[in-house]
Amino acid sequence: MKRARKLVSAVVLTSMMSSITMACSNDTAQPTSEGGTSDTAPGAPTTYPIKTDQTLTYWLGFPTSLAGIKATHQDIPFYQELQKRTGVPLKFIAPPANQAKEALNVMMASGDLPDMIEYTFRTEFPGGPEKAIKDGYILKLNDLIDKHAPNLKKYLKEHPEIDKMIKTDNGSYYAFPFIRGDASLMVFQGPIVRKDWLDELGLPVPTTIDEWTAALTAFKEKKGAAAPITFNSKPRVLNDFNSGAFVGAFGVTRNFYLDDDEIKFGPAEPGYKEFLRLFSQWYKDGLLDKNIATVDSKAMDANMASGASGATVGNAGGGIGKWQPLMQAKDPKAMLVAAPYPVLKKGDIAPFGQRDLAFGTNGMVAITGSSKNPELAVRMLDYGYGEEGHMLYNFGVEDVSYKMENGYPKYTDLIMKNPDKLAVSQAMTLHFRSNYNGPFIQDKRYIEQYLEMPNQREAVAIWEKTDMIKHELPPITPTPEESSEFAKIMTDVNTLVDEMTLKIILGAEPVDSFEQYMEKMKSLKIDRAIEIQTAALDRYNKR
Numbered sequence: 001m002k003r004a005r006k007l008v009s010a011v012v013l014t015s016m017m018s019s020i021t022m023a024c025s026n027d028t029a030q031p032t033s034e035g036g037t038s039d040t041a042p043g044a045p046t047t048y049p050i051k052t053d054q055t056l057t058y059w060l061g062f063p064t065s066l067a068g069i070k071a072t073h074q075d076i077p078f079y080q081e082l083q084k085r086t087g088v089p090l091k092f093i094a095p096p097a098n099q100a101k102e103a104l105n106v107m108m109a110s111g112d113l114p115d116m117i118e119y120t121f122r123t124e125f126p127g128g129p130e131k132a133i134k135d136g137y138i139l140k141l142n143d144l145i146d147k148h149a150p151n152l153k154k155y156l157k158e159h160p161e162i163d164k165m166i167k168t169d170n171g172s173y174y175a176f177p178f179i180r181g182d183a184s185l186m187v188f189q190g191p192i193v194r195k196d197w198l199d200e201l202g203l204p205v206p207t208t209i210d211e212w213t214a215a216l217t218a219f220k221e222k223k224g225a226a227a228p229i230t231f232n233s234k235p236r237v238l239n240d241f242n243s244g245a246f247v248g249a250f251g252v253t254r255n256f257y258l259d260d261d262e263i264k265f266g267p268a269e270p271g272y273k274e275f276l277r278l279f280s281q282w283y284k285d286g287l288l289d290k291n292i293a294t295v296d297s298k299a300m301d302a303n304m305a306s307g308a309s310g311a312t313v314g315n316a317g318g319g320i321g322k323w324q325p326l327m328q329a330k331d332p333k334a335m336l337v338a339a340p341y342p343v344l345k346k347g348d349i350a351p352f353g354q355r356d357l358a359f360g361t362n363g364m365v366a367i368t369g370s371s372k373n374p375e376l377a378v379r380m381l382d383y384g385y386g387e388e389g390h391m392l393y394n395f396g397v398e399d400v401s402y403k404m405e406n407g408y409p410k411y412t413d414l415i416m417k418n419p420d421k422l423a424v425s426q427a428m429t430l431h432f433r434s435n436y437n438g439p440f441i442q443d444k445r446y447i448e449q450y451l452e453m454p455n456q457r458e459a460v461a462i463w464e465k466t467d468m469i470k471h472e473l474p475p476i477t478p479t480p481e482e483s484s485e486f487a488k489i490m491t492d493v494n495t496l497v498d499e500m501t502l503k504i505i506l507g508a509e510p511v512d513s514f515e516q517y518m519e520k521m522k523s524l525k526i527d528r529a530i531e532i533q534t535a536a537l538d539r540y541n542k543r
Contacts, residue, residue, distance in 0.1 A: 244352025
Protein backbone atom coordinates (compact mmCIF):
# COMPACT_ATOMS: atom_id res chain seq x y z
CA MET A 1 0.00 0.00 0.00
CA LYS A 2 1.39 3.40 -0.95
CA ARG A 3 1.81 5.86 1.85
CA ALA A 4 2.89 9.47 1.93
CA ARG A 5 6.26 9.86 3.64
CA LYS A 6 8.27 12.81 2.40
CA LEU A 7 7.71 16.34 3.64
CA VAL A 8 8.37 19.19 1.27
CA SER A 9 9.82 22.60 1.90
CA ALA A 10 7.68 25.64 2.56
CA VAL A 11 8.60 26.98 -0.85
CA VAL A 12 6.51 24.25 -2.45
CA LEU A 13 3.36 25.30 -0.58
CA THR A 14 2.57 27.88 -3.20
CA SER A 15 3.38 25.69 -6.21
CA MET A 16 1.13 23.28 -8.06
CA MET A 17 0.47 19.95 -6.41
CA SER A 18 1.81 18.28 -9.50
CA SER A 19 5.31 19.32 -8.43
CA ILE A 20 4.98 17.54 -5.10
CA THR A 21 6.31 14.01 -4.91
CA MET A 22 6.07 11.67 -1.99
CA ALA A 23 7.97 8.49 -1.31
CA CYS A 24 6.00 5.26 -1.06
CA SER A 25 6.35 1.98 0.76
CA ASN A 26 4.42 -1.27 0.83
CA ASP A 27 2.57 -2.51 3.89
CA THR A 28 1.59 -6.14 4.14
CA ALA A 29 -1.26 -6.29 6.63
CA GLN A 30 -4.33 -4.10 6.96
CA PRO A 31 -5.44 -3.47 10.54
CA THR A 32 -9.07 -3.90 11.47
CA SER A 33 -11.21 -1.46 13.36
CA GLU A 34 -10.01 -3.16 16.52
CA GLY A 35 -6.38 -2.75 15.52
CA GLY A 36 -5.50 -6.40 14.89
CA THR A 37 -5.56 -8.72 11.90
CA SER A 38 -8.89 -8.74 10.10
CA ASP A 39 -11.21 -11.62 10.95
CA THR A 40 -13.95 -10.32 8.63
CA ALA A 41 -14.51 -12.69 5.74
CA PRO A 42 -13.63 -10.92 2.46
CA GLY A 43 -16.81 -9.76 0.73
CA ALA A 44 -18.99 -10.42 3.77
CA PRO A 45 -21.47 -7.70 4.71
CA THR A 46 -20.39 -5.45 7.55
CA THR A 47 -22.51 -5.50 10.69
CA TYR A 48 -23.30 -1.96 11.78
CA PRO A 49 -22.57 -0.34 14.10
CA ILE A 50 -18.92 -1.42 13.86
CA LYS A 51 -17.28 -1.99 17.21
CA THR A 52 -14.20 0.22 17.26
CA ASP A 53 -12.37 2.62 19.52
CA GLN A 54 -10.57 4.26 16.60
CA THR A 55 -11.45 7.66 15.19
CA LEU A 56 -11.22 8.43 11.47
CA THR A 57 -10.40 11.90 10.19
CA TYR A 58 -12.60 13.23 7.38
CA TRP A 59 -11.77 16.34 5.29
CA LEU A 60 -14.76 17.92 3.54
CA GLY A 61 -16.24 21.33 2.88
CA PHE A 62 -18.83 22.77 5.23
CA PRO A 63 -22.29 23.18 3.61
CA THR A 64 -22.59 26.82 2.57
CA SER A 65 -26.35 26.84 3.22
CA LEU A 66 -25.71 26.17 6.92
CA ALA A 67 -23.32 29.07 7.44
CA GLY A 68 -24.57 30.97 10.46
CA ILE A 69 -26.86 28.09 11.45
CA LYS A 70 -24.28 25.55 12.60
CA ALA A 71 -20.60 26.04 13.37
CA THR A 72 -19.08 22.63 12.62
CA HIS A 73 -19.93 19.29 11.03
CA GLN A 74 -20.19 17.79 14.50
CA ASP A 75 -23.12 20.12 15.18
CA ILE A 76 -25.10 18.81 12.19
CA PRO A 77 -27.63 16.08 13.09
CA PHE A 78 -26.86 14.03 9.96
CA TYR A 79 -23.22 13.57 10.88
CA GLN A 80 -24.12 12.79 14.47
CA GLU A 81 -26.45 10.04 13.26
CA LEU A 82 -23.94 8.75 10.70
CA GLN A 83 -21.38 8.17 13.43
CA LYS A 84 -24.00 6.49 15.61
CA ARG A 85 -25.21 4.19 12.83
CA THR A 86 -21.78 3.16 11.54
CA GLY A 87 -20.18 3.03 14.97
CA VAL A 88 -17.17 4.96 13.64
CA PRO A 89 -16.21 8.19 15.44
CA LEU A 90 -15.24 10.93 12.98
CA LYS A 91 -13.07 14.00 13.37
CA PHE A 92 -14.02 16.55 10.72
CA ILE A 93 -11.63 18.97 9.02
CA ALA A 94 -13.28 21.73 7.00
CA PRO A 95 -11.40 24.02 4.58
CA PRO A 96 -12.29 27.72 4.50
CA ALA A 97 -15.30 28.51 2.31
CA ASN A 98 -14.43 28.75 -1.41
CA GLN A 99 -10.81 27.84 -0.66
CA ALA A 100 -10.89 24.06 -0.79
CA LYS A 101 -8.28 23.74 -3.53
CA GLU A 102 -5.85 26.08 -1.83
CA ALA A 103 -6.34 24.39 1.54
CA LEU A 104 -5.80 20.98 -0.02
CA ASN A 105 -2.56 22.19 -1.63
CA VAL A 106 -1.20 23.23 1.73
CA MET A 107 -2.39 20.08 3.51
CA MET A 108 -0.89 17.76 0.92
CA ALA A 109 2.36 19.68 0.86
CA SER A 110 2.64 19.26 4.62
CA GLY A 111 2.25 15.48 4.37
CA ASP A 112 -0.25 15.56 7.25
CA LEU A 113 -3.25 13.92 5.63
CA PRO A 114 -6.55 12.74 7.15
CA ASP A 115 -8.00 9.26 6.58
CA MET A 116 -10.57 10.46 4.05
CA ILE A 117 -10.81 13.41 1.66
CA GLU A 118 -14.02 14.48 -0.08
CA TYR A 119 -12.79 16.18 -3.22
CA THR A 120 -13.09 16.13 -7.00
CA PHE A 121 -9.85 14.27 -7.75
CA ARG A 122 -10.88 13.43 -11.32
CA THR A 123 -10.95 17.01 -12.54
CA GLU A 124 -9.32 19.16 -9.84
CA PHE A 125 -6.14 17.28 -8.95
CA PRO A 126 -3.15 18.05 -11.22
CA GLY A 127 -2.19 14.74 -12.79
CA GLY A 128 -5.60 13.25 -12.08
CA PRO A 129 -6.46 10.33 -9.81
CA GLU A 130 -3.75 8.02 -11.18
CA LYS A 131 -1.12 10.62 -10.28
CA ALA A 132 -2.64 11.02 -6.82
CA ILE A 133 -2.45 7.22 -6.40
CA LYS A 134 1.10 7.00 -7.75
CA ASP A 135 2.35 9.73 -5.42
CA GLY A 136 0.73 8.08 -2.41
CA TYR A 137 -1.82 10.77 -1.66
CA ILE A 138 -4.78 8.44 -2.14
CA LEU A 139 -5.18 4.68 -2.37
CA LYS A 140 -6.17 2.51 -5.29
CA LEU A 141 -9.30 0.93 -3.88
CA ASN A 142 -9.85 -2.12 -6.09
CA ASP A 143 -8.82 -4.76 -3.54
CA LEU A 144 -10.37 -2.89 -0.62
CA ILE A 145 -13.72 -2.55 -2.40
CA ASP A 146 -13.61 -6.17 -3.50
CA LYS A 147 -13.03 -7.39 0.07
CA HIS A 148 -14.77 -4.85 2.29
CA ALA A 149 -17.40 -2.92 0.28
CA PRO A 150 -20.01 -5.50 -0.77
CA ASN A 151 -22.77 -2.89 -1.11
CA LEU A 152 -20.91 -0.72 -3.62
CA LYS A 153 -19.48 -3.79 -5.37
CA LYS A 154 -22.98 -5.20 -5.91
CA TYR A 155 -24.34 -1.93 -7.29
CA LEU A 156 -21.48 -1.54 -9.77
CA LYS A 157 -21.88 -5.12 -10.97
CA GLU A 158 -25.56 -4.43 -11.63
CA HIS A 159 -24.82 -1.08 -13.34
CA PRO A 160 -21.85 -1.55 -15.70
CA GLU A 161 -22.43 1.84 -17.33
CA ILE A 162 -21.79 3.50 -13.94
CA ASP A 163 -18.86 1.19 -13.24
CA LYS A 164 -17.25 2.43 -16.46
CA MET A 165 -17.64 6.04 -15.34
CA ILE A 166 -16.07 5.84 -11.90
CA LYS A 167 -12.82 4.11 -12.92
CA THR A 168 -9.72 5.46 -14.58
CA ASP A 169 -8.59 4.20 -17.98
CA ASN A 170 -6.30 1.80 -16.09
CA GLY A 171 -9.28 0.36 -14.25
CA SER A 172 -8.45 1.96 -10.90
CA TYR A 173 -11.19 2.75 -8.40
CA TYR A 174 -10.02 5.81 -6.51
CA ALA A 175 -13.01 7.11 -4.53
CA PHE A 176 -16.45 6.25 -3.22
CA PRO A 177 -18.75 7.98 -5.74
CA PHE A 178 -21.87 10.10 -5.72
CA ILE A 179 -24.40 8.48 -8.07
CA ARG A 180 -27.67 9.92 -9.31
CA GLY A 181 -30.02 6.97 -9.16
CA ASP A 182 -32.54 8.18 -11.75
CA ALA A 183 -32.63 10.32 -14.91
CA SER A 184 -35.04 12.72 -13.18
CA LEU A 185 -32.18 13.79 -10.91
CA MET A 186 -29.85 14.94 -13.68
CA VAL A 187 -31.51 18.26 -14.62
CA PHE A 188 -32.09 20.87 -11.94
CA GLN A 189 -30.86 24.28 -13.14
CA GLY A 190 -31.71 26.92 -15.70
CA PRO A 191 -32.98 30.47 -16.34
CA ILE A 192 -35.49 31.83 -13.80
CA VAL A 193 -37.71 34.89 -14.20
CA ARG A 194 -40.38 36.88 -12.30
CA LYS A 195 -43.64 35.68 -13.88
CA ASP A 196 -45.73 38.21 -11.94
CA TRP A 197 -43.70 41.03 -13.45
CA LEU A 198 -44.08 39.61 -16.95
CA ASP A 199 -47.84 39.31 -16.50
CA GLU A 200 -48.13 42.83 -15.19
CA LEU A 201 -46.14 44.13 -18.16
CA GLY A 202 -48.01 42.01 -20.70
CA LEU A 203 -44.89 40.11 -21.73
CA PRO A 204 -44.43 36.38 -22.43
CA VAL A 205 -41.90 34.17 -20.70
CA PRO A 206 -38.83 34.91 -22.84
CA THR A 207 -37.50 32.18 -25.11
CA THR A 208 -35.26 34.17 -27.47
CA ILE A 209 -32.45 36.63 -26.83
CA ASP A 210 -34.58 39.45 -28.28
CA GLU A 211 -37.44 38.59 -25.90
CA TRP A 212 -35.00 38.56 -23.00
CA THR A 213 -33.72 42.00 -23.97
CA ALA A 214 -37.28 43.35 -24.09
CA ALA A 215 -38.19 41.80 -20.73
CA LEU A 216 -35.09 43.07 -18.94
CA THR A 217 -35.55 46.54 -20.38
CA ALA A 218 -39.11 46.58 -19.03
CA PHE A 219 -37.92 45.34 -15.64
CA LYS A 220 -35.52 48.26 -15.46
CA GLU A 221 -37.76 50.99 -16.83
CA LYS A 222 -41.16 49.99 -15.45
CA LYS A 223 -40.36 47.94 -12.34
CA GLY A 224 -37.37 49.94 -11.15
CA ALA A 225 -35.10 46.89 -10.99
CA ALA A 226 -31.57 48.03 -10.13
CA ALA A 227 -30.10 44.79 -11.51
CA PRO A 228 -32.72 43.37 -13.89
CA ILE A 229 -30.72 40.15 -14.28
CA THR A 230 -28.02 38.89 -11.93
CA PHE A 231 -25.68 35.89 -11.96
CA ASN A 232 -23.37 34.12 -9.55
CA SER A 233 -19.70 34.94 -10.17
CA LYS A 234 -18.12 32.90 -7.39
CA PRO A 235 -15.75 31.12 -7.52
CA ARG A 236 -15.54 32.09 -11.22
CA VAL A 237 -17.11 34.90 -13.23
CA LEU A 238 -20.54 33.79 -14.50
CA ASN A 239 -20.08 30.59 -12.57
CA ASP A 240 -23.24 28.89 -13.88
CA PHE A 241 -22.57 29.36 -17.59
CA ASN A 242 -20.45 26.25 -18.16
CA SER A 243 -23.59 24.34 -19.16
CA GLY A 244 -24.62 26.91 -21.74
CA ALA A 245 -26.96 29.38 -20.05
CA PHE A 246 -27.37 32.36 -22.44
CA VAL A 247 -24.00 31.70 -24.06
CA GLY A 248 -25.54 28.54 -25.54
CA ALA A 249 -27.78 30.66 -27.77
CA PHE A 250 -24.65 31.41 -29.77
CA GLY A 251 -23.74 27.76 -30.22
CA VAL A 252 -21.09 27.41 -27.51
CA THR A 253 -20.65 26.87 -23.77
CA ARG A 254 -18.10 28.25 -21.33
CA ASN A 255 -16.40 24.84 -21.27
CA PHE A 256 -15.45 21.85 -23.42
CA TYR A 257 -18.24 20.16 -25.33
CA LEU A 258 -18.86 17.75 -28.20
CA ASP A 259 -19.84 19.05 -31.62
CA ASP A 260 -20.44 16.18 -34.09
CA ASP A 261 -18.02 14.02 -32.07
CA GLU A 262 -15.37 16.76 -32.13
CA ILE A 263 -14.29 18.32 -28.84
CA LYS A 264 -14.38 22.11 -28.78
CA PHE A 265 -13.71 24.81 -26.17
CA GLY A 266 -16.45 27.44 -26.22
CA PRO A 267 -14.44 30.59 -25.38
CA ALA A 268 -12.13 29.81 -28.31
CA GLU A 269 -15.05 29.78 -30.76
CA PRO A 270 -16.59 32.75 -32.65
CA GLY A 271 -19.92 32.26 -30.89
CA TYR A 272 -18.37 33.38 -27.62
CA LYS A 273 -17.59 36.76 -29.16
CA GLU A 274 -21.25 37.23 -30.02
CA PHE A 275 -22.22 36.31 -26.47
CA LEU A 276 -19.79 38.92 -25.15
CA ARG A 277 -21.25 41.47 -27.57
CA LEU A 278 -24.71 40.85 -26.11
CA PHE A 279 -23.64 41.02 -22.48
CA SER A 280 -21.51 44.12 -22.99
CA GLN A 281 -24.56 45.84 -24.48
CA TRP A 282 -26.76 44.64 -21.63
CA TYR A 283 -24.24 46.00 -19.14
CA LYS A 284 -24.03 49.34 -20.97
CA ASP A 285 -27.83 49.56 -20.98
CA GLY A 286 -28.11 48.82 -17.26
CA LEU A 287 -29.81 45.46 -17.77
CA LEU A 288 -27.01 43.39 -16.23
CA ASP A 289 -26.10 43.58 -12.55
CA LYS A 290 -23.45 46.31 -12.27
CA ASN A 291 -21.72 44.19 -9.61
CA ILE A 292 -21.49 41.20 -11.95
CA ALA A 293 -17.78 40.70 -11.18
CA THR A 294 -18.34 40.12 -7.46
CA VAL A 295 -21.84 38.66 -7.04
CA ASP A 296 -21.87 35.66 -4.70
CA SER A 297 -24.73 33.50 -3.40
CA LYS A 298 -25.56 35.96 -0.60
CA ALA A 299 -25.75 38.88 -3.00
CA MET A 300 -27.97 36.85 -5.32
CA ASP A 301 -30.29 36.00 -2.45
CA ALA A 302 -30.53 39.67 -1.54
CA ASN A 303 -31.14 40.75 -5.14
CA MET A 304 -33.91 38.25 -5.72
CA ALA A 305 -35.62 38.67 -2.34
CA SER A 306 -35.62 42.46 -2.49
CA GLY A 307 -36.84 42.78 -6.06
CA ALA A 308 -33.60 44.37 -7.23
CA SER A 309 -33.43 41.57 -9.79
CA GLY A 310 -36.15 39.88 -11.79
CA ALA A 311 -34.16 37.10 -13.42
CA THR A 312 -31.13 34.84 -12.97
CA VAL A 313 -29.87 31.31 -13.47
CA GLY A 314 -30.52 29.01 -10.52
CA ASN A 315 -31.72 25.66 -9.25
CA ALA A 316 -35.30 24.50 -8.91
CA GLY A 317 -34.77 23.64 -5.27
CA GLY A 318 -32.11 25.97 -3.88
CA GLY A 319 -33.15 28.79 -6.23
CA ILE A 320 -36.91 28.92 -6.80
CA GLY A 321 -37.54 27.01 -3.58
CA LYS A 322 -35.46 29.46 -1.56
CA TRP A 323 -36.25 32.79 -3.21
CA GLN A 324 -39.99 32.56 -3.79
CA PRO A 325 -40.95 32.30 -0.08
CA LEU A 326 -38.64 35.22 0.70
CA MET A 327 -40.23 37.29 -2.05
CA GLN A 328 -43.78 36.36 -1.11
CA ALA A 329 -43.19 37.44 2.48
CA LYS A 330 -43.03 40.98 1.07
CA ASP A 331 -45.23 40.56 -2.00
CA PRO A 332 -47.76 37.68 -1.93
CA LYS A 333 -48.17 37.92 -5.72
CA ALA A 334 -44.49 37.29 -6.42
CA MET A 335 -43.95 34.24 -8.61
CA LEU A 336 -40.82 32.71 -10.10
CA VAL A 337 -40.96 30.40 -13.10
CA ALA A 338 -38.46 28.67 -15.34
CA ALA A 339 -37.69 30.02 -18.77
CA PRO A 340 -36.32 27.79 -21.51
CA TYR A 341 -32.62 28.01 -22.28
CA PRO A 342 -32.53 30.98 -24.69
CA VAL A 343 -32.15 30.65 -28.46
CA LEU A 344 -31.76 33.15 -31.28
CA LYS A 345 -34.62 31.94 -33.43
CA LYS A 346 -38.14 31.42 -32.06
CA GLY A 347 -39.09 27.77 -31.92
CA ASP A 348 -35.55 26.38 -31.94
CA ILE A 349 -34.44 23.86 -29.31
CA ALA A 350 -31.50 25.07 -27.26
CA PRO A 351 -28.38 23.02 -28.04
CA PHE A 352 -27.01 23.34 -24.51
CA GLY A 353 -28.31 23.30 -20.97
CA GLN A 354 -27.51 21.91 -17.55
CA ARG A 355 -27.60 18.11 -17.53
CA ASP A 356 -25.38 16.17 -15.18
CA LEU A 357 -24.19 12.61 -15.64
CA ALA A 358 -25.34 9.76 -13.43
CA PHE A 359 -21.88 9.83 -11.88
CA GLY A 360 -21.37 13.11 -10.08
CA THR A 361 -17.73 14.07 -9.60
CA ASN A 362 -18.57 16.19 -6.56
CA GLY A 363 -19.11 14.41 -3.26
CA MET A 364 -16.68 11.58 -3.97
CA VAL A 365 -14.55 10.39 -1.03
CA ALA A 366 -11.01 9.09 -1.41
CA ILE A 367 -9.00 7.26 1.24
CA THR A 368 -5.52 8.66 1.72
CA GLY A 369 -2.20 6.86 1.69
CA SER A 370 -1.70 8.12 5.24
CA SER A 371 -4.75 6.33 6.63
CA LYS A 372 -3.83 4.03 9.48
CA ASN A 373 -6.99 2.04 8.97
CA PRO A 374 -8.15 2.02 5.35
CA GLU A 375 -10.26 -1.09 5.91
CA LEU A 376 -12.31 0.68 8.56
CA ALA A 377 -12.73 3.67 6.27
CA VAL A 378 -13.94 1.44 3.43
CA ARG A 379 -16.40 -0.39 5.65
CA MET A 380 -17.71 2.91 7.02
CA LEU A 381 -18.12 4.44 3.54
CA ASP A 382 -19.80 1.32 2.16
CA TYR A 383 -22.65 1.99 4.59
CA GLY A 384 -23.97 4.68 2.24
CA TYR A 385 -24.61 2.12 -0.50
CA GLY A 386 -26.57 -0.35 1.61
CA GLU A 387 -30.30 -0.21 2.30
CA GLU A 388 -30.07 1.42 5.72
CA GLY A 389 -27.42 3.89 4.62
CA HIS A 390 -29.41 4.72 1.51
CA MET A 391 -32.34 5.79 3.68
CA LEU A 392 -30.18 7.83 6.05
CA TYR A 393 -28.35 9.70 3.29
CA ASN A 394 -31.55 10.40 1.35
CA PHE A 395 -34.20 10.83 4.03
CA GLY A 396 -32.56 10.99 7.47
CA VAL A 397 -34.04 9.35 10.55
CA GLU A 398 -37.44 7.69 10.43
CA ASP A 399 -40.13 9.41 12.53
CA VAL A 400 -37.88 12.47 12.76
CA SER A 401 -37.21 13.77 9.25
CA TYR A 402 -39.46 11.28 7.43
CA LYS A 403 -42.30 8.83 8.02
CA MET A 404 -43.15 5.76 5.96
CA GLU A 405 -46.59 6.15 4.38
CA ASN A 406 -47.71 3.17 2.28
CA GLY A 407 -44.10 2.28 1.66
CA TYR A 408 -43.13 5.83 0.67
CA PRO A 409 -40.64 7.84 2.78
CA LYS A 410 -42.46 11.14 3.24
CA TYR A 411 -40.59 14.09 4.73
CA THR A 412 -42.02 15.47 7.95
CA ASP A 413 -42.81 19.09 8.79
CA LEU A 414 -39.33 19.31 10.33
CA ILE A 415 -38.14 19.41 6.73
CA MET A 416 -41.02 20.83 4.70
CA LYS A 417 -42.36 23.35 7.24
CA ASN A 418 -39.40 23.85 9.50
CA PRO A 419 -40.41 25.27 12.91
CA ASP A 420 -37.27 27.41 12.97
CA LYS A 421 -38.24 29.00 9.65
CA LEU A 422 -35.37 27.37 7.79
CA ALA A 423 -35.70 26.99 4.03
CA VAL A 424 -36.45 23.43 2.92
CA SER A 425 -32.96 23.15 1.45
CA GLN A 426 -31.40 24.17 4.76
CA ALA A 427 -33.54 21.77 6.80
CA MET A 428 -32.62 18.99 4.40
CA THR A 429 -28.92 19.74 4.68
CA LEU A 430 -29.16 19.46 8.45
CA HIS A 431 -30.65 15.96 8.36
CA PHE A 432 -29.40 14.23 5.19
CA ARG A 433 -27.40 14.79 2.01
CA SER A 434 -29.74 14.02 -0.87
CA ASN A 435 -30.15 17.69 -1.79
CA TYR A 436 -26.48 18.07 -2.65
CA ASN A 437 -24.09 15.09 -2.96
CA GLY A 438 -21.87 12.63 -1.11
CA PRO A 439 -20.81 8.97 -1.07
CA PHE A 440 -24.22 7.39 -1.74
CA ILE A 441 -26.86 6.78 -4.41
CA GLN A 442 -29.36 9.63 -4.72
CA ASP A 443 -33.04 8.60 -4.56
CA LYS A 444 -35.59 10.16 -6.94
CA ARG A 445 -38.18 10.18 -4.13
CA TYR A 446 -36.16 13.02 -2.62
CA ILE A 447 -36.64 15.28 -5.64
CA GLU A 448 -40.35 14.42 -5.87
CA GLN A 449 -40.80 16.10 -2.49
CA TYR A 450 -38.06 18.70 -2.61
CA LEU A 451 -39.79 20.29 -5.58
CA GLU A 452 -42.98 20.79 -3.62
CA MET A 453 -44.32 23.74 -5.60
CA PRO A 454 -45.81 23.18 -9.09
CA ASN A 455 -43.54 25.83 -10.61
CA GLN A 456 -40.50 23.92 -9.37
CA ARG A 457 -41.60 20.66 -10.96
CA GLU A 458 -42.52 22.49 -14.16
CA ALA A 459 -39.07 24.08 -14.18
CA VAL A 460 -37.29 20.75 -14.54
CA ALA A 461 -39.57 19.74 -17.43
CA ILE A 462 -38.81 23.05 -19.18
CA TRP A 463 -35.04 22.87 -18.65
CA GLU A 464 -34.91 19.28 -19.88
CA LYS A 465 -35.87 20.39 -23.40
CA THR A 466 -32.38 20.86 -24.83
CA ASP A 467 -30.02 18.82 -26.99
CA MET A 468 -27.36 18.71 -24.27
CA ILE A 469 -27.21 14.92 -24.35
CA LYS A 470 -25.60 15.22 -27.80
CA HIS A 471 -22.88 17.54 -26.54
CA GLU A 472 -21.87 16.49 -23.03
CA LEU A 473 -18.56 14.75 -22.44
CA PRO A 474 -18.44 11.53 -20.43
CA PRO A 475 -16.19 11.48 -17.31
CA ILE A 476 -12.92 11.11 -19.19
CA THR A 477 -9.59 10.84 -17.35
CA PRO A 478 -6.35 12.01 -18.95
CA THR A 479 -3.18 10.12 -18.08
CA PRO A 480 -1.12 11.54 -15.17
CA GLU A 481 1.27 13.14 -17.64
CA GLU A 482 -1.55 14.54 -19.75
CA SER A 483 -3.46 15.68 -16.71
CA SER A 484 -0.53 17.70 -15.35
CA GLU A 485 -0.01 19.33 -18.72
CA PHE A 486 -3.75 19.92 -19.14
CA ALA A 487 -4.09 21.48 -15.68
CA LYS A 488 -1.25 23.90 -16.34
CA ILE A 489 -2.69 24.91 -19.70
CA MET A 490 -6.21 25.35 -18.39
CA THR A 491 -5.13 27.34 -15.33
CA ASP A 492 -3.67 29.93 -17.70
CA VAL A 493 -6.51 29.65 -20.21
CA ASN A 494 -9.29 30.01 -17.64
CA THR A 495 -7.53 33.01 -16.11
CA LEU A 496 -7.44 34.57 -19.57
CA VAL A 497 -11.08 33.70 -20.26
CA ASP A 498 -12.24 35.25 -16.99
CA GLU A 499 -10.16 38.35 -17.66
CA MET A 500 -11.42 38.65 -21.24
CA THR A 501 -15.03 38.04 -20.24
CA LEU A 502 -15.03 40.74 -17.58
CA LYS A 503 -13.11 43.37 -19.51
CA ILE A 504 -15.31 43.12 -22.58
CA ILE A 505 -18.60 42.95 -20.65
CA LEU A 506 -17.65 45.88 -18.42
CA GLY A 507 -16.57 47.92 -21.42
CA ALA A 508 -12.90 48.16 -20.43
CA GLU A 509 -12.05 46.72 -23.84
CA PRO A 510 -14.01 46.64 -27.11
CA VAL A 511 -15.69 43.49 -28.33
CA ASP A 512 -13.30 43.39 -31.27
CA SER A 513 -10.41 42.71 -28.87
CA PHE A 514 -11.75 39.14 -28.83
CA GLU A 515 -9.50 38.23 -31.77
CA GLN A 516 -6.44 39.27 -29.76
CA TYR A 517 -7.58 37.04 -26.93
CA MET A 518 -8.04 34.20 -29.39
CA GLU A 519 -4.41 34.55 -30.45
CA LYS A 520 -3.33 34.69 -26.82
CA MET A 521 -5.36 31.55 -26.10
CA LYS A 522 -3.59 29.73 -28.91
CA SER A 523 -0.22 30.78 -27.49
CA LEU A 524 -1.32 29.26 -24.17
CA LYS A 525 -1.80 25.94 -26.05
CA ILE A 526 -5.57 25.59 -26.02
CA ASP A 527 -5.22 23.36 -29.10
CA ARG A 528 -3.02 21.01 -27.09
CA ALA A 529 -5.62 20.92 -24.31
CA ILE A 530 -8.23 19.87 -26.87
CA GLU A 531 -5.86 17.15 -28.14
CA ILE A 532 -5.50 15.82 -24.59
CA GLN A 533 -9.25 15.76 -24.11
CA THR A 534 -9.71 14.00 -27.44
CA ALA A 535 -7.16 11.31 -26.56
CA ALA A 536 -8.86 10.77 -23.20
CA LEU A 537 -12.24 10.45 -24.90
CA ASP A 538 -10.85 7.83 -27.28
CA ARG A 539 -9.56 5.79 -24.33
CA TYR A 540 -12.84 6.14 -22.45
CA ASN A 541 -14.75 4.82 -25.44
CA LYS A 542 -12.51 1.73 -25.43
CA ARG A 543 -13.00 0.91 -21.74
